[in-house]
Amino acid sequence: MSEAPWLTIIGMGEDGLDGLCGASRSALEAAEIVMGPKRHLSLIPEGKARRIPWPVPFSDGVERLMALRGQPTVVLVSGDPFWFGAGTTLARRLGRNEWHAYPGRSAFSLVAARMGWGLEATLCIGLHAAPLSRLKPQLAPGRQMIVLLRDGAALRDLAGYLAAQGIGASSLTVMESLGGPRERLTETTADTLPDIAFSHPVCAALRVAGDGAVLPLASGRPDDAFDSDGVMTKRPVRALTLSALAPRPFEHLWDIGGGSGTIGIEWLLSDPSLRATAIEPRGDRVALIRANADRLGADRLTIVHGTAPDALEDLPAPDVVFVGGGLSPQLLAYLETLPKGTRLVANAVTLESEALLTASHSRLGGELMRVEIAHSAPIGPKRGWRSSFPVTQWSHVL
Structure with a gap:
């Protein structure tokens, strides 16, 4: 027969003992140690258990708790421990047979x-x-x-x-x-x-009410949502690029040549489970990426100041790679060593970069696409089409 868990996590409300179930009360009575914020400790009567106020910062309390392993202990937390609560952090540090939880009413x-x-x-x-x-x-x-x-x-x-x-x-x-x-x-x-x-x-x-700017849900957010020094993947091409990258839950993106961070940020905005790392050689653009990510709710973007492929060596492996700058034979050769199934998308504007993508497509296959976009512009008293630089895009699954 397996041993009973040494740790009990109890979700408490502001009504103290009145809001606890019978099992929670029994666990409190049997505990040798009770840990929790001073506010929660004040809501329960004194007993035989030793009381330990949870210290600040929170992480110090986690280490203090781990040192009590094996001693019958109760941890008091707010409401439901597993909905933006401390229970998730504690469970990650423990074996499944070490703890038991009694959730309270969530806020x-x-x-x-x-x-x-x-x-x-x-x-x-x-x-x-x-x-x-x-x-x-x-x-x-x-x-x-x-x-x-x-x-x-x-x-x-x-x-x-x-x-x-x-x-x-x-x-x-x-x-x-x-x-x-x-x-x-x-x-x-x-x-x-x-x-x-x-x-x-x-x-x-x-x-929510008011006339403030609203971020669209679809990829290809307005260019003016991002601060830029002029180097960014513009909205129509960005929408096509995100479509080619095809984010799936829990995937990790390498955004090589981050520029203003638009691709990595929009990738993260697609789903909260996604991760992204932007690699950018210029320090001023690293700061620009950080500012854009923080302002648009994508603060979990990881930014690496360095040049690919050297800066890629110690990074967590990607599921998807986008190359928006810094394309070179050395980089393409490195990307070919990534695990089978990794998806690659690369955009090129210069003839030299286009030649690299054309050669890679000829050798490895995938999809090669050329995108040409024109916007209306004044021509004297009338209007005509002003073309942007064409973009060549190569997509491939290793």
Whole structure:
């Protein structure tokens, strides 16, 4: 018979013991050690168990907990431990037979119950340690979302961010200490947030309103959504390129010759499970990529300052590679050594780069496509077509 787990993770609400099931209470009574934030520890009566306040930063508490391995221990966390909660972090460090969890009512469920919102139609997001720009791709009139925040100061930052995005008219219901005796709800808008102190734990129910710019859902976002020094894959070609890259859940992209970061950023905006690494030789463009990614909610983009293929040696293997700059025989030779099934897409504008792609296509196969785009432009009092440089694109699966 297997041994009982040494660790029990209990999700608590602001109502303390009143909100716990019988199994949770039994685990608390049997524990030799109880760890948790001071707020949670204050919600349970003194007992025989040794109490350890969870330290700051959070990672220090994880290491402290791991040192207790084998001793009957209870960890108190907020609400549902596995919905933007600490349970996920702890479970990754432990074997499946080492822990057991009793989830409490999540903050999202409590907020939905106060607002009368269907959770299936509401964006639920935790921003305890994530930047507010994570909201950017989701900001569209009519969108309703529940946002968990670190503290009252973060709430004020949220209101300022929304106003700066041109959606200060968004309704904001601030909720403090949900489910407990100190519960308080404040109905306001982002640009009229009252000058009062909001206490932790705090979250917000938000319904977006206003005329701020909305990021389209389809690939090929407007060029003016990105800052650029003039080097970027323009919108029509970018849409064709993302279509050729064909993002699939959990895939990792190498964006070689990142430029302004447009390809890597749009790749990440396709799905939250995707990863991307941009490789860029110029330091000023590295800073430009970082600024674009952070502002557009793609802060998880990894950026490598270096020249391919040398800068590729120690990177996590890609599922897909895009070459938008720095094309060379050495780079193509290196890419051919990547694992079978890796997808390659390369764009070329110069005759020299086009010749490299044509030779690779002749030798390895794949699809070779030439894209020529013209825009209307004035010709005296009338209009005509002004052509951009044609782009040659090679797509291939190793």
